[in-house]
Amino acid sequence: MAAGITVEWRADRCIHTARCLQALPSVFDTAARPWVNVDGADPPSVAAAVRQCPTGALRYSGDGLPPDDGRTDASDESVSIEAQPDGPLFVRGPTTVTDHEDSTITVESRIALCRCGASENKPFCDNSHSEVGWREGG
Secondary structure, rough: EOEEEEEEEHHHHHOOOOOHHHHOOHHHHHHOOOOOOOHHHHHHHHHHHOOOOOOOOOEEEEOOOOOOOOOOOOOOOOOOEEEEOOOOOOEEEEEEOOOOOOOEEEEEEEEOOOOOOOOOOOEEOOOOOHHHOOOOOO
């Protein structure tokens, strides 16, 4: 852990929205190795950039930082679902994902769910919609 924060990247959840790159290029740089440099900004700024990741592919931990739970207010228990044009559903807020037998797959606060049916990582989006040319309503 450097700079008081640890950032974890889950490649199986990343759909390359680049929100981290746009939010904090001093920390997130795909041309660099390693591509995450937590010393590039203060821990609260790094945490804020990570929370912008809509899929939960990026997560953080660190003492004195707000929990990485997708909420902007600790009392906020609401869940929002936003359909991306020709893409996944972005779900934000405390969410339990279960399978057809009602077994819990995961409990998270930032996820991207597949709408096209082509994902190899169902129920999560893996960007297959782009590869197969899926369009909503069509």
